[in-house]
Amino acid sequence: MQDIYLSNTLTRRKEKFVPLDCCNVRMYVCGPTVYDRAHLGNGKTPVSYDVLYRLLRYVYGAEHVNYVSNITDVDDKILNKHKETGRPIREITEETYNWYIADMKKLGNLEPNARPRATDYIEDMIEIVKKLLDNGHAYEAEGHVLFDVDSMPDYGSLSGRSMKEMLAGARIDVADYKKNPADFILWKPSTPDQPGWNSPWGYGRPGWHLECSAMSSKLLGTDFDIHGGGNDLIFPHHENERAQSCCAFPNSKFARYWVHAGMLMVDGVKMSKSLGNFYTLDEVLAKAPAEALRLLFLTAHYHQPFNFTFEGLFAAKATLDKFYNALLKNGDVPTAKVEPTEGLVSALCDDLNTPLALSFLHEDVNNLNKAESAEDKSKCKSQLLADAYMLGLLYQDPEVWFKGENGGDDAEIEAKIKARTEAKKNKDWATADAIRNELKAQGIVLEDTPQGTSWKRA
RNA sequence: GGCCGGUUGGCAGAGUGGCUCAUGCAGAGGACUGCAAAUCCUUGUACAUCGGUUCAAUUCCGGUACCGGCCUCCA
Numbered sequence: 001m002q003d004i005y006l007s008n009t010l011t012r013r014k015e016k017f018v019p020l021d022c023c024n025v026r027m028y029v030c031g032p033t034v035y036d037r038a039h040l041g042n043g044k045t046p047v048s049y050d051v052l053y054r055l056l057r058y059v060y061g062a063e064h065v066n067y068v069s070n071i072t073d074v075d076d077k078i079l080n081k082h083k084e085t086g087r088p089i090r091e092i093t094e095e096t097y098n099w100y101i102a103d104m105k106k107l108g109n110l111e112p113n114a115r116p117r118a119t120d121y122i123e124d125m126i127e128i129v130k131k132l133l134d135n136g137h138a139y140e141a142e143g144h145v146l147f148d149v150d151s152m153p154d155y156g157s158l159s160g161r162s163m164k165e166m167l168a169g170a171r172i173d174v175a176d177y178k179k180n181p182a183d184f185i186l187w188k189p190s191t192p193d194q195p196g197w198n199s200p201w202g203y204g205r206p207g208w209h210l211e212c213s214a215m216s217s218k219l220l221g222t223d224f225d226i227h228g229g230g231n232d233l234i235f236p237h238h239e240n241e242r243a244q245s246c247c248a249f250p251n252s253k254f255a256r257y258w259v260h261a262g263m264l265m266v267d268g269v270k271m272s273k274s275l276g277n278f279y280t281l282d283e284v285l286a287k288a289p290a291e292a293l294r295l296l297f298l299t300a301h302y303h304q305p306f307n308f309t310f311e312g313l314f315a316a317k318a319t320l321d322k323f324y325n326a327l328l329k330n331g332d333v334p335t336a337k338v339e340p341t342e343g344l345v346s347a348l349c350d351d352l353n354t355p356l357a358l359s360f361l362h363e364d365v366n367n368l369n370k371a372e373s374a375e376d377k378s379k380c381k382s383q384l385l386a387d388a389y390m391l392g393l394l395y396q397d398p399e400v401w402f403k404g405e406n407g408g409d410d411a412e413i414e415a416k417i418k419a420r421t422e423a424k425k426n427k428d429w430a431t432a433d434a435i436r437n438e439l440k441a442q443g444i445v446l447e448d449t450p451q452g453t454s455w456k457r458a
Numbered sequence: 459g460g461c462c463g464g465u466u467g468g469c470a471g472a473g474u475g476g477c478u479c480a481u482g483c484a485g486a487g488g489a490c491u492g493c494a495a496a497u498c499c500u501u502g503u504a505c506a507u508c509g510g511u512u513c514a515a516u517u518c519c520g521g522u523a524c525c526g527g528c529c530u531c532c533a
Contacts, residue, residue: 012462032533045533077531160461161529208531230533231462237532262463263527270527299471299482304464305526312470315483322482325496347472355472359481369497429492436494447495454496 001059004349006226007303009234009258010158014351017257019225025056025065026224028216028255030233031115033072034096035081037280038103040271040308041264045230047294047392048261048302048352050109052226054390055348058340067112068219070212071097074118074195074205089195103281106290108392114219118211122197125206125214128248129186129199137247141177143189145201149182152243158258159235184240186210209240216255217245227255234260262305271308284313289401291393292317298354298391320401323361323388326368327381328398328456333374335382340390348390361387402456413444417453420446 004017019025029049032042046069056065073093082089097117104111129145132138137151149155185207190196196203206214216224222245229238238258245254263270266277284293287310296316300306341364347356364387368380388394403410416435423431436446443458 030533033531039533041533043533048533075531159528228533232528232532234462235529261533263533265526268526301472304471307470307526309470315470319482322496329496353472355470355482356480359472362481366498424492427492433493445495448491449496 002345002349004055004059005351006257006259007351009231009238009260010256012160015257017225019060020223020256022060023064025060025226026220027053027056027065027067027226027228028212028220028224029067029069029112029227030212030229030237031069031071032100033075033077034093034100035075035078036096037282038100040266040279040281040284041230042100043103043107043281043293044264044297044306045228045261046104046109047107047297049228049259050107050392051298051302051348051352051354051390052228052259053110053112054392055345055352058345058390059349065113066220068114068116068216069112070215071100071115071117072208072211073097074211075208079194099282103285103290106285107281107294108291108395110392116215116219118206118215121211121214121218122206124218125210126187126197126199128210128214128217128244129201129206131248132186132244135247135250137243138186139179140201141179143202143204144177144185145187146178146183147186147240147243147247148179149184149243150180152247155182155243156239158242159239161235184209184236186244209237209244212237212241213244213248216241217249217252222249222252222254224255226257226259228259228261231260231262234258261302264306264308266308268307279308288313288317289320291396292320295320295358295393298358298393301355302352320393323365323384323394324396324398324401326365326384327394328402330368330377330381331398333377333381335378335385338379338382338386340386341383344387344390354391357387357391361391361393364388404457413439413455417446417455421453424448 005014006017007013008015027049029046031046032038049067049069053065053067056067078089078092081087081092085092101115129138132147133140133145136148138145138147140146187199187201187204187206187210189202189204192203194205196205216227227238227241242254246252265271266279269275269277271278281293292313293316296308296312297306299312299316341360344357344360347353347360350356361384364380364384368377368384371377371380385394416439420432420435423429423435439446439455444455445458447454447456
């Protein structure tokens with residue numbers, strides 16, 4: 001069994017991963033707030049953790065890994081959307097949730113073991129707030145319950161900032177009921193027209209950070225292995241989550257390994273609506289297959305900032321064309337279940353080095369293209385598929401990849417190819433080329449082989 | 459201002475104290491092909507900058523420059 005090493009934000013080092021219980025490896029990853037279409041960044045982060053999930057399943061056994069990724073369905077952004085559109089909140093969150101799940105599936109992500117929704121865990125959140133009040137880590141003020149950061153000596157250690165810095169950085173108006181400007185909300189009052197739940201502190205709703213503490217402790221326990229998310233969540237979200245959980249459950253260390261994914265940029269700068277470089281997943285997926293986007297994400301290390309360009313996306317599509325072409329040519333070659341290439345597994349074990357892992361896929365494809373004997377072909381194809389599975393790639397039928405879901409038997413195209421074959425037989429190259437060009441104009445590329453002519457959509 | 463991270467060939471992007479080499483795309487040449495396409499073979503170009511440590515640094519340490527992120531909702 002290979003050791004996995006992960007960059008741990010908590011210690012600022014790459015560390016050997018040792019799970020608390022190797023029969024129950026637990027990972028929690030912050031998911032989206034469901035108020036609008038998922039954007040490109042919402043696509044990148046889950047792909048990274050999906051590869052980690054696949055690696056953990058490989059190393060520890062699929063049944064020994066528990067991956068939880070939450071859905072935030074109570075939040076002021078959702079409330080704002082409701083005010084803007086007048087649509088019921090439940091309708092907004094359901095629709096957005098369904099879009100999100102569909103996007104995740106298209107990207108080739110395995111379904112996590114659980115996708116808890118915040119609104120199903122309100123009782124657990126209230127229990128945590130009660131605990132924090134009981135043990136002196138929280139206080140009530142003007143209908144709010146706030147976390148008292150001064151009650152936690154190492155508050156700020158995850159994000160690596162001191163209290164002094166945070167005060168210096170506090171640029172926003174500080175509510176005067178806060179004892180310390182850095183104190184954050186655990187529970188806030190709701191007006192009757194806002195979503196809310198009855199609590200010991202009146203009708204209200206939870207602060208954003210609380211839900212992750214509640215769901216992780218409920219589904220994974222108060223101590224678990226990996227906590228992930230985008231690195232924009234390190235502060236304040238993860239810092240606060242950790243503070244809540246460690247203080248509510250006094251002997252808990254919460255997550256042992258904090259793994260953070262680098263931000264996605266577009267054309268070299270942060271993606272934002274004001275810069276006009278903001279893309280939702282479905283916008284991008286209208287221009288290239290989702291698998292190409294997944295491959296593109298994997299060409300860079302998860303930890304680094306990732307620069308998205310359409311040029312890169314189309315290059316990734318071309319790479320997949322090459323991979324699927326090798327599979328298409330060996331469509332009837334039988335495969336056996338084999339172990340993934342050792343080097344690929346090593347690359348992934350080294351803090352998810354997906355760019356290096358991909359180089360093994362290229363090698364596999366090259367080997368498959370060169371294989372001559374039936375035995376070698378089978379071996380190489382099996383290896384390619386086993387390696388691709390680790391990365392969540394090449395999960396489609398090559399016929400479907402090239403010809404589309406229902407374009408596999410196009411009589412018109414077949415007829416033209418037949419006519420061209422006749423022309424070729426008569427050495428009527430002009431007619432043959434004319435037919436080929438005609439099809440090319442329709443995006444159909446022909447390929448002559450000793451076995452005949454095949455076609456695919458470009 | 460504070461805290462992080464980065465700077466590798468035309469581009470994307472790994473990695474390493476010295477060895478023949480990341481990988482891919484693009485470029486050049488070749489094989490195959492009626493011509494293509496696909497595939498295969500061969501091939502050039504690199505480690506921001508200035509110091510230090512060392513027999514030896516792109517790789518370790520320090521300074522400088524530039525770039526990016528976070529510090530406020532954010533994957």
